[in-house]
Structure formats: structure tokens, C-alpha cells
Amino acid sequence: MRKIVIISGHGRYATGLQSTLELLAGKNKDLFYVDFTEEDTDETLKNKFMEILEENKDSEVLFVCDIIGGTPFKVAAAISNFSPKMELVAGCNIGGILESVLMKDQLSLFELAENMVEGSKKSTMVFKKINGSASAFNVPEGEGI
Structure with missing residues (x-):
């Protein structure tokens, strides 16, 4: 069965992710982007989802x-709660979304949701500085970037 992904968020979150995902992976007919702008209400957002x-x-x-x-x-x-054909994730990052979207045809819907969350966790980190890191960028010691 075909799987689609509806990405939504506040402001221009969805269309911002669209530009990033299309730059990294090209256009994908199974991805839909729905912004929730200050002009929208719960009802207008629901209508956008229902149209898709x-x-x-x-x-x-x-x-x-x-x-x-x-x-x-x-x-x-509210839309997906009672449907076995729908899943919902939140808070995922571009790394988790990208990895999962590229694998969506090999995973069940639930596995896709789980993979997106796990991929987001794996691609989140704190950069640990190393002593002398300026040399990694061919910057002479004592000079900043």
C-alpha cells in the first residue's frame, strides 16, 4: 500500500523542511507540506489535512x-487516533525525516514512524571540542575562524 507523509508545523516550518528535503533528496510525490500560519485556525488546518x-x-x-x-x-x-492506516510523530529532525522518507517503501507504517523517531535521536548530539581544533580547519594556532 502506498504511504504518504504529511509534514506540518507552526509558521513556515513545513515549507522550510520542503526546501531542505528537496535540496537533499529531490521532489517526492508522497510528501505533503502543510504550514499552520497565523491566519489559520484549528478548523482551516483540519480542512487542509482532510483535502490531502x-x-x-x-x-x-x-x-x-x-x-x-x-x-x-x-x-x-484527532484525525489519526482511530485509524489503523495513520500514525503521528512529533519533534523529529531533518536527519530522521530524511532517512525515513528514503526508506518508506521498505517499512511498515508503524516501522516508518518508529524509524523516524529513532533516526532523529541518533542524529542529535553535542559537538565535543578537541584541543587544537583550529588546526582541523587549517587555521594557525591562536587565530579564530
Whole structure:
């Protein structure tokens, strides 16, 4: 069964991710980007989601939202809560999203959701500085970048 991914978030979050994902992986007809702007309400956002769902009736759906508990998350949760053909994740980063989108045809819908969250965790880190790191950039000692 075909899987689609609906990415949504506050402001221009979704279309911002669109530009990044398309730069890294090209356009993908199974990805949809829905911004939640200050002109939107819960109802207008729901209508945007429902239009995509109506056009893709026979597809499984993974909603990807920016933050847990925000309006895009709440609206997607209300829509997906009772459907076995829908999953919802939130707080994922570009690394986790990209990896999962590239693997979506090899994974079940639930595995896709799990992989996106795990991939986001794996691609999140604190950079640990090393002594003399300036030399790694061919910068003479004592000079900043």
C-alpha cells in the first residue's frame, strides 16, 4: 500500500523542511507540506489535512509535526487516533525525516514512524571540542575562524 507523509508545523516550518528535503533528496510525490500560519485556525488546518487525505484515500499516512501538543499535533492526533492506516510523530529532525522518507517503501507504517523517531535521536548530539581544533580547519594556532 502506498504511504504518504504529511509534514506540518507552526509558521513556515513545513515549507522550510520542503526546501531542505528537496535540496537533499529531490521532489517526492508522497510528501505533503502543510504550514499552520497565523491566519489559520484549528478548523482551516483540519480542512487542509482532510483535502490531502481525500485525494489519497487508499494510502497509509504518517503525520510529522513540529512539536508535541501544538495545534498541528492536536489536529493530526484527532484525525489519526482511530485509524489503523495513520500514525503521528512529533519533534523529529531533518536527519530522521530524511532517512525515513528514503526508506518508506521498505517499512511498515508503524516501522516508518518508529524509524523516524529513532533516526532523529541518533542524529542529535553535542559537538565535543578537541584541543587544537583550529588546526582541523587549517587555521594557525591562536587565530579564530
